[in-house]
Amino acid sequence: MSSVILSVVAGERVPDPVRTTPSTNPANTADVVGTIGSAGADVFTRAAAAAKTAQYGWAALPAPQRGQVVANVGRLMTANKTRLAALVTREIGKPLAEALGEVQEIIDTCDFFIGEGRRLYGQTVPSEMPDKQLFTFRRPVGAVAVISAGNFPVAVPSWYIVPALLCGNTVVWKPAEYSAVVSDAFYEIFAHAGVPAGVLNVVYADGADTFAGLEQALAAGLIDKVGFTGSSEVGTRIGELCGRHLQTPCLELGGKNPMVITEDADLDLAVEGALFSGFGTAGQRCTSLGTVIVHESIHDTFIEKFSTAVREAAMGDPREDVLFGPLLDEKFAAGFEKSLGWIAAHHQVIGSTGRVGADNPRDGFVGDPSAGLFYHPVIVDGVRPDDELFLNETFGPIVGVTTYSTLDEAIALGNKPGYGLSSSIYTTDPNKAFRFAQGISAGMVSVNNSTSGAEAHLPFGGNGKSGNGSRQSGIWVLDQFTRWQSLNWDYSGKLQKAQMDTVTVEADDDFLLPG
Ligand code: UN1
Numbered sequence: 001m002s003s004v005i006l007s008v009v010a011g012e013r014v015p016d017p018v019r020t021t022p023s024t025n026p027a028n029t030a031d032v033v034g035t036i037g038s039a040g041a042d043v044f045t046r047a048a049a050a051a052k053t054a055q056y057g058w059a060a061l062p063a064p065q066r067g068q069v070v071a072n073v074g075r076l077m078t079a080n081k082t083r084l085a086a087l088v089t090r091e092i093g094k095p096l097a098e099a100l101g102e103v104q105e106i107i108d109t110c111d112f113f114i115g116e117g118r119r120l121y122g123q124t125v126p127s128e129m130p131d132k133q134l135f136t137f138r139r140p141v142g143a144v145a146v147i148s149a150g151n152f153p154v155a156v157p158s159w160y161i162v163p164a165l166l167c168g169n170t171v172v173w174k175p176a177e178y179s180a181v182v183s184d185a186f187y188e189i190f191a192h193a194g195v196p197a198g199v200l201n202v203v204y205a206d207g208a209d210t211f212a213g214l215e216q217a218l219a220a221g222l223i224d225k226v227g228f229t230g231s232s233e234v235g236t237r238i239g240e241l242c243g244r245h246l247q248t249p250c251l252e253l254g255g256k257n258p259m260v261i262t263e264d265a266d267l268d269l270a271v272e273g274a275l276f277s278g279f280g281t282a283g284q285r286c287t288s289l290g291t292v293i294v295h296e297s298i299h300d301t302f303i304e305k306f307s308t309a310v311r312e313a314a315m316g317d318p319r320e321d322v323l324f325g326p327l328l329d330e331k332f333a334a335g336f337e338k339s340l341g342w343i344a345a346h347h348q349v350i351g352s353t354g355r356v357g358a359d360n361p362r363d364g365f366v367g368d369p370s371a372g373l374f375y376h377p378v379i380v381d382g383v384r385p386d387d388e389l390f391l392n393e394t395f396g397p398i399v400g401v402t403t404y405s406t407l408d409e410a411i412a413l414g415n416k417p418g419y420g421l422s423s424s425i426y427t428t429d430p431n432k433a434f435r436f437a438q439g440i441s442a443g444m445v446s447v448n449n450s451t452s453g454a455e456a457h458l459p460f461g462g463n464g465k466s467g468n469g470s471r472q473s474g475i476w477v478l479d480q481f482t483r484w485q486s487l488n489w490d491y492s493g494k495l496q497k498a499q500m501d502t503v504t505v506e507a508d509d510d511f512l513l514p515g
Contacts, residue, residue, distance in 0.1 A: 004037040005184045007204050010050040011197025014043050018209075023181050026093040026326040027318050027372040033091045034181035039205050044172065044213020047201035048222035051143035051170040054198030059140050059168035066166050067117020072193035073162070074110030077103060084154065084185055091182050092150055093326040093372065094281060095318045105155035106162075108456040112474065113166045120167070120478070128502045131492035138482035140168035142224030145214055147238070149230045150176030150328055151284045154186045159460070159472045160227040160250070161190070161200065167481040172201045172223070174210050178329040211237070218245040225249070225481070229286070232393075232419075232465045239468055250470040250480045252461055254393040255421030256290035257451040258414035260436060261302060262407070262427040263295040269448060270426035271305045275313060275323070277424070277450035278399035279377045282324040284332065286466075287422040287444070287452035291383060291390060291400040293410045299403045303381055306401075307350045310377050315356075316366030326373040327396060333373045336396030342388035343380055350379040391417045407432055411439035420463030422451040443471065 004020055006013040017037030025031035058066070077084070085099035094102065125134040146160040157173060164171050175183035187202050205213065217223045218241065226249040228238045235253040242249040259277070261270045277289035294302045318325030327333045333355075340353055353376055356362045356369040362376060375397055383390045383400035390400055404410040414423055423442035427433050437445045443462040444454055454460050459471035470480055490496055 004035045005180050005204065006037045007039045007043050007047065008187060008202045009043065009047045010054070010201065011191075014039055017204075021177065023091060023178055025090050025372070026329055027367070027374075029372055031090070033087075034184075036177055036180040036204050038177065039203055039209070041205070041209045041212035041216060044174070044203045044205055044210060045216045045220065045222065047172040047203050048143060048145065048213070048217035048220075050198045050201050051172050052222045054196065055140070055143055055168075055170040058165075058170055058196065058199045061168075063117045063120045063166070063168070065117075066168065067114045069194045070110050070117065070162055070166050071114045073190055073195075074107050074114065076189045076193050077106050077110065080185075080189060081107070084182070084189075087182050087185055088153060089318045092153060092179050092328050093318045095322050095325055097321070098281060102152060102155045105152075105456050106158040109155075109158045109162050109473070112457045113162050116163070116475070116478070117166055120482075127488065128498065129490070129492070129496045132488060132490045132496060135487045135489070137485045137487060138167065138478060139485045141481060141483055142169060143172065143222060144169045144225045144227060144481065145172045145174070145217070145223045146227045147174045147210060147214075147230065148176065148228075150179035151281065151286075153179035153182045156229050156252075157183070157186065159456075159477070163477045164227070164481045165195065165199065167478065169225070169481055170199045170201075172203060172217075174203050174205060177204060177206065178331070180204055207234070211241075214238075215241060218242070218247070227480070228252070235467070248468065248470070250472065251467045252286065252470070252472060253421075253466050254395075254419060255286045255288070255462060255466050256391070256393050256417035256419040257287055257422040257424070257442075258440075259289050259292050259424040259426070259451055260404075260407075260410045260414060261292060261294040261298065262425065262429060262432050263297050264428045265298075265426035266428065266448070267298060267302060267305060271302070271309050273424065273426065273448075273450035274306055274399065275309045277452040279310065279313060279324050279397050280452065282327055282375065283397040283399075284328055284395050285452045287454065288395070289399055289424075289451045290393065290417070291402060291413075293402055293404050293413050295410075296403040296405050299401075303350070303379075303401065307379055310351060310379055311363075313377065314364065314366055315362065315374065315377065316369070320366045322366050324377070324397065327375060330373065332395060333375070336375060336394065336398075339389070339392070339394035339396055339398060340378075342392070342394075344387060344389070346382060346384070347389070348381040350381060352376040353378050385413060385416050393419070407435055408439070411436060414440050414442075418464045419466045421466035422446070422454070422462070424449065424451045443467070
């Protein structure tokens with residue numbers, strides 16, 4: 001690995017970066033994990049051209065063989081699981097157990113798509129004419145641009161890249177700059193697994209250059225599909241850009257995921273779920289818990305149990321056994337500070353707020369808080385439907401709490417922010433669970449489980465501000481990375497005109513059984 005991490009186009013490292021930036025360990029900002037050499041917009045466009053050139057040959061490789069390459073990736077990921085996970089922990093501060101889970105998510109994704117290489121089914125369809133056969137085939141869309149976030153620096157890219165490659169597409173991947181060292185390791189595994197030059201290209205670039213490069217590549221017809229995971233704001237701009245080129249991107253955006261706790265719920269289980277989904281990954285998952293909507297009759301008991309759990313939760317050095325570590329990077333710390341500004345006078349704040357340090361300590365902190373970007377976990381009780389805190393994604397360790405009296409009211413509260421990624425209900429009443437699932441506008445619903453932690457082979461994606469209806473994972477993502485081609489084959493030896501030359505079978509419409 002070179003000392004400066006450079007973009008890869010057609011298998012070659014691209015020299016002369018426009019800028020170099022250190023990537024630091026957010027748990028210990030003095031630890032420089034690597035140096036990223038960022039490229040300009042032109043490199044993005046060149047990468048798109050390389051992907052476009054390589055696509056025909058890659059698609060010509062039979063799908064089961066592409067599946068073998070995916071199998072190789074899965075094997076190498078398994079062999080490198082602990083190393084890659086340790087790097088994830090070091091570069092973005094994700095606790096080791098979670099980082100291992102993240103790498104497992106890639107392995108699971110490979111596992112699923114290896115088999116798809118031997119399926120990728122089309123259909124045979126009866127024709128309305130004799131001596132004619134109809135078929136459908138899944139064809140690759142072409143060259144795909146994948147722009148991903150750094151909170152899941154390897155699992156989420158694999159959700160795009162693995163099926164995209166399996167389906168016969170080539171890829172230009174733009175990872176988050178603050179997780180570039182991990183991204184580079186991920187790329188190397190794909191390259192060593194037998195992915196040919198040009199089939200997977202990587203571009204390290206900032207947001208502005210990426211956008212400009214993408215705009216050029218789309219205008220030049222070099223990109224046929226965009227996959228983006230990130231904020232709703234950037235997703236909207238990407239959606240607009242793709243729309244101008246008649247493309248539908250695959251968008252996986254923010255969330256303000258609600259958890260409803262009914263009066264009959266197992267409260268200890270609900271507290272455990274709220275703790276994990278609210279504060280695991282320091283609240284930096286798109287599926288993280290936003291607001292607990294608890295039945296008014298159990299509000300006080302819930303708050304008591306939840307605040308105890310949050311107070312006692314282990315936080316600190318992500319190499320240790322902690323629930324959560326630091327924020328991902330300075331940019332995320334600044335964003336979270338802004339969310340803390342949404343705390344209003346009518347809120348009841350439980351716990352300390354702000355950065356953990358000598359002047360703002362946390363009992364039982366594991367390690368040295370002043371070394372990194374550590375923030376106190378905070379519960380904000382009494383949030384109201386018009387509060388900024390109720391309506392907006394926070395991407396940090398903060399959970400709002402509000403109450404409801406009827407289930408319809410709880411569902412309306414859950415839908416109010418207008419996102420629609422994940423949701424959860426804790427209840428022992430099946431009627432309430434199904435009524436909730438029917439009423440909540442969310443791509444994902446958990447019953448007696450947390451809002452986060454979706455499995456790698458169920459559809460993943462959201463409604464409203466969480467996306468444009470696209471779904472990743474499992475067989476459902478095939479619709480993102482393939483297009484249906486219909487084929488009709490006439491062997492009658494004459495031109496048979498559909499709708500016109502079709503034989504009509506008449507019925508005796510006056511027929512009635514003897515009454
Ligand atoms: C994300 O934060 O973008 O369901 C993805 C989950 C994880 C994926 C989160 N499997 O929480």
